[in-house]
Amino acid sequence: MPTRRFKIFRYNPHTDERPRYQEYEVQVPTGSTVLDALNEIKWTQDGTLTYRRSCRHGICGSCAMTINGANMLACEAQVHTLKRDPIVVEPLRSFPVIKDLVVDMDGFFDKLLLVKPYLIVKTPPPTDKERYQSPEDRKLLDGAYECILCGACTSSCPSFWADKEFLGPAALLKAYRFIFDTRDEGVQERLDVLDNKHGLWRCHTIFNCVEACPKGLNPTWAIGELKKKVISEKF
Amino acid sequence: MIIHRHDVVVVGAGLAGLYAALMTSDKVDTAVVSKVYPTRSHSGAAQGGCAASLGNEVEDHWEWHFYDTVRGSDFLGDQDAQEILVKEAPLVIYECEHMGVPFSRTPEGKIAQRPFGGHFGNFGKTPMRRSCYAADRTGHAQLHTLFEQCLKRGVRLYNEFFLLHLIVRDDRCYGGVAWDLRHGGLHCFHAKAVMLATGGYARAWKITTNSMSNTGDGLSLVLRAGLPLEDMEFVQFHPTGLYRSGILVSEAARGEGGYLINGKGERFMERYAPEKMELAPRDVISRSEQTEIDEGRGINGEAYVHLDLRHLGREAIMEKLPQIHELAWKFAGVDCIEEPIPIQPSAHYAMGGIPTDVHGQVLKDEKKTPVVGLYAAGECACVSNHGANRLGTNSTLDCCVYGRRSGIAMAKFVAEEGELLPDLPEGAAEPARELVTRIFKSKGKERMVEIREQLRETMTENMGVFRTEDSMSKALRVVKELQERYKELSIQDKSQQFNTEFMEAVELGYLLDFVEPIIVGGLARKESRGAHFRKDFPQRDDKNWLKHTLAWKTEEGIRLGYKPVVITRFPPEERKY
Ligand SMILES: Cc1cc2nc3c(=O)[nH]c(=O)nc-3n(C[C@H](O)[C@H](O)[C@H](O)COP(=O)(O)OP(=O)(O)OC[C@H]3O[C@@H](n4cnc5c(N)ncnc54)[C@H](O)[C@@H]3O)c2cc1C
Ligand code: FES
Numbered sequence: 001m002p003t004r005r006f007k008i009f010r011y012n013p014h015t016d017e018r019p020r021y022q023e024y025e026v027q028v029p030t031g032s033t034v035l036d037a038l039n040e041i042k043w044t045q046d047g048t049l050t051y052r053r054s055c056r057h058g059i060c061g062s063c064a065m066t067i068n069g070a071n072m073l074a075c076e077a078q079v080h081t082l083k084r085d086p087i088v089v090e091p092l093r094s095f096p097v098i099k100d101l102v103v104d105m106d107g108f109f110d111k112l113l114l115v116k117p118y119l120i121v122k123t124p125p126p127t128d129k130e131r132y133q134s135p136e137d138r139k140l141l142d143g144a145y146e147c148i149l150c151g152a153c154t155s156s157c158p159s160f161w162a163d164k165e166f167l168g169p170a171a172l173l174k175a176y177r178f179i180f181d182t183r184d185e186g187v188q189e190r191l192d193v194l195d196n197k198h199g200l201w202r203c204h205t206i207f208n209c210v211e212a213c214p215k216g217l218n219p220t221w222a223i224g225e226l227k228k229k230v231i232s233e234k235f
Numbered sequence: 236m237i238i239h240r241h242d243v244v245v246v247g248a249g250l251a252g253l254y255a256a257l258m259t260s261d262k263v264d265t266a267v268v269s270k271v272y273p274t275r276s277h278s279g280a281a282q283g284g285c286a287a288s289l290g291n292e293v294e295d296h297w298e299w300h301f302y303d304t305v306r307g308s309d310f311l312g313d314q315d316a317q318e319i320l321v322k323e324a325p326l327v328i329y330e331c332e333h334m335g336v337p338f339s340r341t342p343e344g345k346i347a348q349r350p351f352g353g354h355f356g357n358f359g360k361t362p363m364r365r366s367c368y369a370a371d372r373t374g375h376a377q378l379h380t381l382f383e384q385c386l387k388r389g390v391r392l393y394n395e396f397f398l399l400h401l402i403v404r405d406d407r408c409y410g411g412v413a414w415d416l417r418h419g420g421l422h423c424f425h426a427k428a429v430m431l432a433t434g435g436y437a438r439a440w441k442i443t444t445n446s447m448s449n450t451g452d453g454l455s456l457v458l459r460a461g462l463p464l465e466d467m468e469f470v471q472f473h474p475t476g477l478y479r480s481g482i483l484v485s486e487a488a489r490g491e492g493g494y495l496i497n498g499k500g501e502r503f504m505e506r507y508a509p510e511k512m513e514l515a516p517r518d519v520i521s522r523s524e525q526t527e528i529d530e531g532r533g534i535n536g537e538a539y540v541h542l543d544l545r546h547l548g549r550e551a552i553m554e555k556l557p558q559i560h561e562l563a564w565k566f567a568g569v570d571c572i573e574e575p576i577p578i579q580p581s582a583h584y585a586m587g588g589i590p591t592d593v594h595g596q597v598l599k600d601e602k603k604t605p606v607v608g609l610y611a612a613g614e615c616a617c618v619s620n621h622g623a624n625r626l627g628t629n630s631t632l633d634c635c636v637y638g639r640r641s642g643i644a645m646a647k648f649v650a651e652e653g654e655l656l657p658d659l660p661e662g663a664a665e666p667a668r669e670l671v672t673r674i675f676k677s678k679g680k681e682r683m684v685e686i687r688e689q690l691r692e693t694m695t696e697n698m699g700v701f702r703t704e705d706s707m708s709k710a711l712r713v714v715k716e717l718q719e720r721y722k723e724l725s726i727q728d729k730s731q732q733f734n735t736e737f738m739e740a741v742e743l744g745y746l747l748d749f750v751e752p753i754i755v756g757g758l759a760r761k762e763s764r765g766a767h768f769r770k771d772f773p774q775r776d777d778k779n780w781l782k783h784t785l786a787w788k789t790e791e792g793i794r795l796g797y798k799p800v801v802i803t804r805f806p807p808e809e810r811k812y
Contacts, residue, residue, distance in 0.1 A: 014732050031479070031568070043684035047727035047736040052275075055446045057482045057562060059375060060275040076565050098417060099733040105272070118383035119335030128325075130289075130332040132344030138337065145337045145369070145376060149274050183335070 005086035035075040051101035061148035071152035092155035115175040120186025144177035153209035169209035169219035176222035247432030248273035250634035251613025253381040258642025281374025282485035284366030286628040287324035292364040308622025309765035313801035327635040353516040353626040400667035403460040408609035412667035419731025430610040440582035441691040444483035455748035466587035468757035474520040476581025478539040521580040541575035588617035595641025623765020679723030752786035
């Protein structure tokens with residue numbers, strides 16, 4: 001069975017003076033993902049290695065991390081596609097480290113809350129019936145509602161590195177998901193947070209988020225649409 | 236120890252838990268405790284949809300849905316509960332839509348509906364479109380929407396808090412004790428009403444569709460509190476888990492017209508369910524696949540068959556099954572537009588669980604005596620909606636309908652209880668403290684991975700699609716042995732912060748507890764019904780076994796009891812597809 005070397009970021013801010021990297025050698029049967037390899041290390045070599053995971057098929061958003069310098073989901077990263085040796089695994093950058101590959105995402109979720117990430121309606125819905133929405137209108141949400149809130153995009157964004165108050169691509173994509181939902185009536189309530197120097201205008205279309213998104217979504221494009229929307233709402 | 240006081244504490248932030256919290260939070264002080272961040276809950280993995288007789292695409296009636304659910308359950312479901320499930324289905328779907336779930340739509344703009352196994356029209360006769368869906372990300376769309384509504388309403392969330400102990404004394408629940416994963420340390424949650432919505436348990440099998448966090452925690456906590464579990468022997472095996480990993484390929488693939496093909500290139504369902512073919516219920520298809528595999532007609536004689544979508548064409552696959560396309564590519568290296576997908580039966584769903592009444596209140600015995608202040612809903616509960624076999628898309632529905640009902644019942648209960656919380660019983664948190672000390676201090680020589688993997692292999696091999704007296708007795712022997720070895724378990728990570736090794740050790744303890752009633756209940760039930768299929772008793776036996784199993788954990792092992800099935804409308808008949 002083939003083996004691969006992994007060089008993994010280790011740090012517990014409560015007990016370690018500074019971070020270090022630790023190397024492991026792991027057997028990787030065909031089809032192994034980086035998550036499989038981390039599990040193998042944790043279960044057979046070093047029980048102290050710490051990371052988040054749950055669904056193991058790219059839907060729960062727990063396992064985003066930096067692998068050979070790029071943000072990915074560990075459970076989707078096929079080991080055989082990673083050419084660099086050893087494979088370097090680090091926590092998502094620019095979020096505080098809690099332990100090893102586990103980062104503090106409270107700030108990330110606080111940003112999400114700022115854009116009012118929920119349907120805002122003023123007209124009461126019909127009783128005993130759904131609201132109608134045409135398939136074309138529904139299609140506007142494709143590419144936005146699929147977000148799994150893994151944080152890979154926001155962590156890869158240079159504007160976020162420079163301005164920790166920047167909402168970041170994930171929160172902005174969420175704003176798009178609601179503002180472009182034809183059922184929503186909350187554009188005005190969201191404008192203040194969006195139309196702001198830590199909001200939409202902080203995005204300089206660097207496209208890192210697009211590259212980082214494991215679900216193939218395009219936050220930069222959505223931010224562009226939001227910018228147009230904000231301008232049209234204002235004038 | 237920090238003590239938190241709330242009117243209602245919901246444990247679990249999947250569809251069932253969040254729906255309940257939305258029902259209580261505007262009336263009474265509500266907290267949700269979850270070992271994973273809410274959007275990481277397993278519900279987000281549900282793909283295919285949520286059933287309701289909206290009749291948006293073809294004529295449908297709740298009575299038809301009712302009949303399918305009863306027949307699907309192989310007549311072991313309680314028909315009072317099943318009637319509520321299907322009658323309230325349209326209501327919760329509309330409520331979900333009103334909250335913002337981005338359902339796929341029909342050309343007129345109504346919620347779109349697709350066919351799903353086991354769902355038919357006109358009492359089992361005509362094809363049906365009953366599953367409401369958001370492409371093949373329905374659970375994701377529902378979970379995120381409910382979570383967003385919780386944010387909107389300011390529900391108090393305790394994320395990454397891991398429940399270790401349930402405080403139950405004299406038929407009343409007072410709260411629970413949880414471990415703060417992030418910082419370490421025990422927190423006591425003291426409440427008037429506690430709800431368990433801790434989800435499924437299929438991580439006890441080696442080949443499973445389930446998330447790694449589905450370790451049946453709530454089930455074992457209930458057993459440890461001296462309360463029974465119901466119908467645990469009924470375990471659903473999904474016919475289309477990816478070969479080796481078990482990762483789910485949604486039944487939507489067959490709903491949209493996918494074929495099952497064996498090693499000889501035959502659509503083998505012709506032999507087992509000539510009328511309904513690939514749309515027969517899951518237990519029937521899983522057994523058919525396993526038979527093909529066991530008789531050497533797997534692909535190249537190996538332990539898998541093919542799910543073929545190629546004839547659907549690129550456009551339909553990308554429009555209706557985009558996630559399946561992605562999953563097959565990422566986890567099996569197969570482009571399902573060009574090639575068939577290798578699949579095998581995988582442990583998927585718990586029909587049994589914590590016995591409750593139709594308001595979610597937990598029941599403690601054959602006489603259905605309620606436990607005051609304790610509720611359960613979703614996959615961990617057994618109302619029983621699913622009896623011996625669950626129909627696809629009826630589970631997320633169950634979470635919504637019964638999560639909602641539990642929420643309403645808890646809000647009412649709390650209002651009637653008055654201002655004061657009942658005092659915590661003496662030494663309420665001791666068992667949690669002992670557990671933590673034991674695991675952190677142990678110098679035992681047993682390693683987690685060996686015990687856990689042996690358990691999972693045993694369950695897949697001996698408590699799988701087909702069972703016999705021998706296989707189940709063997710499983711029981713192994714489990715007993717592993718329970719002993721577990722006492723000698725030690726962990727390497729002794730730190731307080733985010734100790735996932737500690738969490739896995741506790742979860743292993745949960746796995747080892749709830750599997751015992753599954754095996755003992757299965758050994759006792761000398762018949763085949765729904766998902767429980769015994770080669771040595773291949774017939775259903777209504778005379779002796781049309782009853783629910785209850786299982787208690789005692790010093791001497793598992794004690795069994797039985798209670799009757801509620802039959803209101805459809806008397807048992809032969810179940811043929
Ligand atoms: C891959 C897959 C696809 C599926 N597709 C469908 C479908 O299309 N349609 C359908 O109807 N059904 C489907 N099902 C079944 C359905 O998804 C589940 O039965 C349902 O989502 C369970 O929801 P729940 O709310 O009961 O629990 P979950 O969503 O599993 O949530 C459990 C919650 O409990 C918490 N928890 C557990 N233990 C503890 C503890 N000790 N301490 C604190 N918190 C704890 C977890 O953190 C989590 O928040 C599918 C299942 C699988 C495996
Ligand atoms: S484990 Fe769920 S996204 Fe990777």
